[in-house]
Structure formats: structure tokens, C-alpha cells
Amino acid sequence: MLREVGRIVLRVLPVLLLVSIGTALLVQLVPGDPAVAVVGPEGTPEQYAAVRDQLGLDRPLYLRYVEWLGGFLQGDLGKTFVAPVQDVGSLIASRLPVTLEIAVLATALALAIAIPVGTWSAYRFGRGFDRAASGVAFGLISVPSFLLALVLIFFVVFRPDAVKGALIGLVALGTMFLALGTVGVKGERLTPDDKRRRLIAAGAVLVVGVGLVLVMPDFPRQGFARIETAGLADNLRSVFLPVLTLALAEAAQLTRVLRNDMATTLGEDFVLAARAKGMPVRHILVKEALRPSSFSLVTVAGISFGRLLGGTVVVETIFRLPGMGTLIVESVAKKEFLVLQSGVLLIATLYVVVNALVDLSYLFLDPRTRHARV
Incomplete structure (x- = not known):
């Protein structure tokens, strides 16, 4: 395990160095x-x-890069050029x-x-639930994020009663689905304890959902409430709509990835052996099939999280969120090169670290990889 961590660190450092050099070179190509x-x-x-x-803009590029990189490693990111002059580190x-809060919550919800x-x-592959879920997933993938954000604003902010009615209908359908599940599905034998647990689950879904x-509170149209000033409740209310906008699109992609991988896993010999032993469906899906089917899911989730760190400009603009995406766009417009370089390198660092953690997660998901990489 430690050797694998060391290998990942050795791969990460050159990547970050190349990103910093590439960012410094690309910044020079920005007109203005x-x-x-x-x-x-x-x-x-x-x-x-004189300015x-x-x-120091008249000095050679390599001298400015070395000075900036040295300050970055020491935590000194310099100051902005345009008034009001601010410390770049404080601004970021x-x-x-x-951005971190939105990306983490959106990924977790997805x-x-x-x-x-x-x-x-995957378990109901090709049947009614699978077809319905696939249709919804394809629809969400096809809808641009800005359009989905506007639709959510229209209904959640300006038509909250319609949303509540639709949610109650979904809760009723979910309760009916769980209740009807007590009769079992084809190839599934339910014990009295299984039926009792499903009835309890149906009742819990009904009570909690309603x-x-x-x-359900009223959600603001735009703006961001910081935890330290407004409290946790107002903070979550302010980020709910942007988080939901991003999470729905990401969830659609992740659902398709997991569904396809798990459908293949359910046909493997070890899963068929578990079914032959009479293992409950819950045990087969969660204990046997989910973990080996999660490689692609974890990989795509890591890539999605990295994309959300710097690619939520449209959503941040619609909801007027003071995040990193809008900061980078503003830096390009104002020719704030120090802010641009530091912001891009910081996002790249987080992206690389997340993907390094994804690599480490493979060792947990499949112990065979620990021996294969030694």
C-alpha cells in the first residue's frame, strides 16, 4: 500500500509542474x-x-515564472493588478x-x-423500471445545465405548490412499489422477515417523504449564504438549486455506467453461485455485485468532481455564486494573470489529488490489484 502511494505521488508532482509551466505559457497568449x-x-x-x-512585466517570462512558483510554494500568491488591489491568496x-462545497455536495447527491x-x-435489466430509469437518464443527459437550472428556478422558486404536489405523487409511487414488492418478483423467494422489512420500509418512505x-422551505433565486455568517440552514438553502442542477446531470451518467457494469457482473459465475445457494437479492446486489462493478463508477465520479471544480461557470453565473469558475473568467477579462495562474494550478492540484485517491480506491475495491502492482 505504501509503495503504491509513493508511486502515485511521484506521478503527481511532474504533472503539476507541467500544468504550472503550461499555464504560465498560455497566460502570455491571452490578448491584452x-x-x-x-x-x-x-x-x-x-x-x-512605468506600470x-x-x-515586473518587462522581465523575461522564465524569471517571472520562477518567482511566482517560489511564492506559490510558500503560500504567497502575490497581489492583483487592477484596483482595488487585493491579496490573491485571500481572494482565492x-x-x-x-466551489468545493457545490462540487462535493453535487457529487455526493449524484x-x-x-x-x-x-x-x-441492472437487476431488472430490460424490464419496466430499467426502461423508465434509462429514459429519464437519457433525458437528463440531453438537457444543457443552463436550461435545467432555469427549469428548476421556474418551478421550485415560482411554482412551489406544483413541486410539492409532484413530490407527494412520487412518494406515493415509491411506497406502492415497496408495498407491492412484498409479493416478490420472478426468481425471488421472500421470507416473512423480508416481507415485514419491506412493509416497514414502505411506511418509512411514506412518513418521511410526506x-x-x-x-420544505422556500429556496432563494440566487446568491450564496456563508456558513460563518448566515448559519448552516441558510447555507444549504442557498446552494440547493445549483447542487441539484449539477447532481441530476451527473447522476444520469453515473447511473448508466453502474447499470451497464453491474448487468455484466450479475452474469458472472460467483454471482450465479450465490443465487444457487439461495442468497437474498439484497445480499447478492450489495455484497456480491456492487463492489466489483464500481470501478468505472468511481473513475467517472472522480472525473466529474474534477470537472465541477472548474467547469461550473454557467451555473455559478445563473445563481450568482462567487465561485472559482466566475473568478477565472473575470481574471481573463481583467488581465489578472497572477489570479489566473494561481487559480488554474490550484484546481489542477485538486483534480490530480482526487484522481490519485481514485487510483488508491481500486486497492480497496479489488484486493487483487494490490498484488498485481507490487
Whole structure:
């Protein structure tokens, strides 16, 4: 295990170095002059030259890169060019938690939806539930994030009663599905304890679902409430709609990935042996088939999380969230090269770290990989 961690670290460091060099080179290709952004378009050539000298923009690129990288490693990211002058580290520190919270919650919600839906779709492959889930998944994948955000705003913010009615209908359908499941499905033999547990689950879904609908709060149209100032409840209310927007699209993709992998796993010999022994369906799906079917799921979830860290500009703009995506776009417009370099490198670092953790998760999901990599 330690040897594998060491190998991953040795792979990560060169990647981050290349990302930092590539970012510094690409920044130079961004059209515009920071001196013009500082002085204004009406400045004189002498004023522009003085600003370039003051900011060090007239020095060779490699010297500026080495100085910036040294400051980055020490936690000093420099200051912004355009007034009001701010510390770049403080500016990123105020934006990064917003993006991290949205990305973490969206990924967690997407997995919470995808795992049960994808698992049951694989078990009921080609039947009614699978066809319905596949249709919904394809629909969500086809809808752009900005359109989904606008639809959610229209209904959740401006038509909350219609949403509550639809949710109550879904709770009733879920309760009926669990209750009818007590008669079993083809190839499944239920014990009295299994039937009792399903009835209890149906009652719990009904009570909890209706209770949540009745106490559902009003969600704001836009803005972000920080935990330290507004409290946890207001914070979760402010991020609910953007998180739901991102999670629905990610859940659709993850559901398809898990459904296809698990459908294949359910045909393996060890699963057929478990069925021949009379193992309950719950045990077969959760204990036997889920873990070996999770490789692609974990990989895609890691890639999705990395994409959400820097690719939520549209959603952040619609909901007016002060995240990293809008900060990077604003930095390009204002020619704030230090902010752009630091923000891109930081996101790349988080992305690489997440994918390194995904590699380590393979050792847990399949112990055979521990021996294969030694």
C-alpha cells in the first residue's frame, strides 16, 4: 500500500509542474496588456512603461515564472493588478470554499441517486423500471445545465405548490412499489422477515417523504449564504438549486455506467453461485455485485468532481455564486494573470489529488490489484 502511494505521488508532482509551466505559457497568449487594465485606455506610453516596470512585466517570462512558483510554494500568491488591489491568496480563499462545497455536495447527491437506481436497473435489466430509469437518464443527459437550472428556478422558486404536489405523487409511487414488492418478483423467494422489512420500509418512505414535503422551505433565486455568517440552514438553502442542477446531470451518467457494469457482473459465475445457494437479492446486489462493478463508477465520479471544480461557470453565473469558475473568467477579462495562474494550478492540484485517491480506491475495491502492482 505504501509503495503504491509513493508511486502515485511521484506521478503527481511532474504533472503539476507541467500544468504550472503550461499555464504560465498560455497566460502570455491571452490578448491584452495588464498595464492598460491598470492605467486605462487613455494612458500615455510613459505611464504604461512605468506600470510594466513596477509590476515586473518587462522581465523575461522564465524569471517571472520562477518567482511566482517560489511564492506559490510558500503560500504567497502575490497581489492583483487592477484596483482595488487585493491579496490573491485571500481572494482565492474566499472563492474556493464555494466551489468545493457545490462540487462535493453535487457529487455526493449524484452518487446517492445513481447507486440505488443503477443497481436496481441492472437487476431488472430490460424490464419496466430499467426502461423508465434509462429514459429519464437519457433525458437528463440531453438537457444543457443552463436550461435545467432555469427549469428548476421556474418551478421550485415560482411554482412551489406544483413541486410539492409532484413530490407527494412520487412518494406515493415509491411506497406502492415497496408495498407491492412484498409479493416478490420472478426468481425471488421472500421470507416473512423480508416481507415485514419491506412493509416497514414502505411506511418509512411514506412518513418521511410526506414530512419532508410539508416542511420544505422556500429556496432563494440566487446568491450564496456563508456558513460563518448566515448559519448552516441558510447555507444549504442557498446552494440547493445549483447542487441539484449539477447532481441530476451527473447522476444520469453515473447511473448508466453502474447499470451497464453491474448487468455484466450479475452474469458472472460467483454471482450465479450465490443465487444457487439461495442468497437474498439484497445480499447478492450489495455484497456480491456492487463492489466489483464500481470501478468505472468511481473513475467517472472522480472525473466529474474534477470537472465541477472548474467547469461550473454557467451555473455559478445563473445563481450568482462567487465561485472559482466566475473568478477565472473575470481574471481573463481583467488581465489578472497572477489570479489566473494561481487559480488554474490550484484546481489542477485538486483534480490530480482526487484522481490519485481514485487510483488508491481500486486497492480497496479489488484486493487483487494490490498484488498485481507490487
